[in-house]
Amino acid sequence: MYKCNQIRLQQTIEYFSRFGATENGGVTRLSLSEEDLAARQYFRECCEALGMEVKVDDMANMYAVLSGKYDLPPIVMGSHLDSVVKGGRFDGVLGVLTALEAVRTIVDNDIELEAPLMIVNFTNEEGARFEPAMMSSGVITGKFEKETMLRSVDREGITFAEALSKSGYEGKAENRLKEAYAYLELHIEQGPVLEAEGIEIGVVEGVMGMVCYEIHIKGESNHAGTTPMKMRKDPMLLAAKLISYLDKELGDVDETLVYTFGRMHTMPNIPTVIPSEVIFTIDSRHKDPNIMEQVENILRSLPKEDSGCTVHANKLWGRDTVHFTPAICDEVEVACQRFGYSSRRIYSGAGHDAQFIAAIVPSVMIFVPSAGGKSHCEEEETSYEECARGADVLLESILMLQAKQSLHQPITTK
Ligand SMILES: [Zn+2]
Structure with a gap:
């Protein structure tokens, strides 16, 4: 078994955290910004120093390839x-840098590769500058229309198309990731579970399905001083009632169900006026489609009228649970066992x-703990020891997959 170099990984993480460093130890590195371009340039140099060839596709996704003995589909990490804005030093970048550390360890040890290894940096995953999130992985997998994405505009009025052509990273569509043997993405958990349970590695089986609904309540606007309580049609009081009701109902569905009332609009939003309308959202997530169905049934069967107000539940969006490839989850688990993690x-x-x-591509994710479950903030923290364990598992997993691939064992999805 090969172990990664924790000191080198730490130095690399610290070096990358300079690109867009904030005062409080975080980073602001919006997609295709000056800071992002500097990080990309350094990433390219690191890869080329290892003898990797770096290609870029038409969405500015970067692919660094270390060739193997045979021209086989690559194993991809990244x-x-x-x-x-004011994010942490680990979200995203850790998946790229642990992959880099894995390749450095392979090069250091002259490990012979049968098939090529690839490190990918996906453009605009956060969607923080250009909506939506996961824009470029979405385009190359046919989830989003490229033309629509090119028109996405940032706060300064710059389109993604403009930022792309200015960046120098507008490559060819033919370079897009197509065929690969497997894709492994290491990431911080962004939640508190691993830390709370004292567990070193999360073997990620998939991404939970979710729904987002908007609950629209219409009442009647009137004077806050002159309208007796019994004569009001107050949508805010009803919103409070419905939120408590939903908390009770959804709380009983399943203990691992999560739900969030994240946004609320009230009109006219004046202290001295009974609101005419209140709109609030509810986001709910679970891995089991039957549970999600129950959630939707509860939301759809809210009363259409109550306390003199009308209630409409509109579905804003939803996504089905994505299941990663069980065979690769098993490999990652064996890799953890080999290290005693x-x-x-x-x-x-x-x-x-x-x-x-x-x-x-048959895929899996590897999670490392997030201190306090915090992410998308400057306090985001994962110890270098935990990062290095993740890199070890990533490296061992790809070497195990290489061995399988050289025996011509296909990995079946699902
Ligand atoms: Zn991320």
């Missing part, structure tokens, strides 16, 4: 280098490029 199976509640890539 994630994204972009971040949210504790692991558990887990589903991701957050979205990742891997959920789209899974549609075209």
Whole structure:
């Protein structure tokens, strides 16, 4: 077994965290910004120094390839280098840098590769500059229309198309990731489960399905001082009632179901006026489609009228659970056992490029713990020891997959 170099990995993570460094130890590295381009340039140099060839596709996704003995479909690792505004030093970048560390260890040890190894950096995963999130993995897997994405605009009015052509990273569509033997994405958990349970590695079986509904309540606007309570049609009081009702009902569905009332609009939003309308959202996630069906039934069967107000539940969006490839989950688990690292199976509640890539390549994700479950903030933290364990497991997993591939064993999805 080969172990990665924790000191080198730490130095690399620290070096990358300079690109877009914030005052409080985080990073702001929006997609195709100056900071992102600097990080991309350094990533390219690191890969080329290892003898890798770097290609770029028409969505600016970067692919660094270390060739193998035979011209076989590559084993792909990676994630994204972009971040949210005031994000952390680990989200995304850790998947790219542990992959880099794995390749460095392979080169150091002259490990012979049968098939090529590839590191990918997906463009605009966060969707923090250009909506939607996971834009470029979405385009290459046919989930999003490229033309629509090119028109996506940032806060300064710059389109993705403009940023792309200015970046120098507008490559050819023929370079897009197509055929590959497997895709492995290491990521911080972004949740508190691994840390709370004292577990070192999460073997990610998939990404939870989700729904988002908007509950629209219409009442009657009137004077806050002169209208007796009994004569009101107050949508805000009804919203409060419905939220408590939903908390009770959804809380009883399943203990691992999560739900969030994240946004609320009230009109006219004035302290001295009974609102005329209240709109709030509910986002709910679970891996089991039957549970999600129950959630939707509860939302759809809200009363259409109550307390003199009308209620409409509109579905804004939803996605089905994505299941990663069980055979690769098993390999990752064996890799953990070989190092004596504790692991558990887990589903991701957050979205990742891997959920789209899974549609075209057998995929898996590897989670390392997030201190306090924090992410998308400057306090995001994973110890270097935990990062290095992740890199070890990533390296061992790809070497095991290589061995399988050289025996011509196909990995079946599902
Ligand atoms: Zn991420």
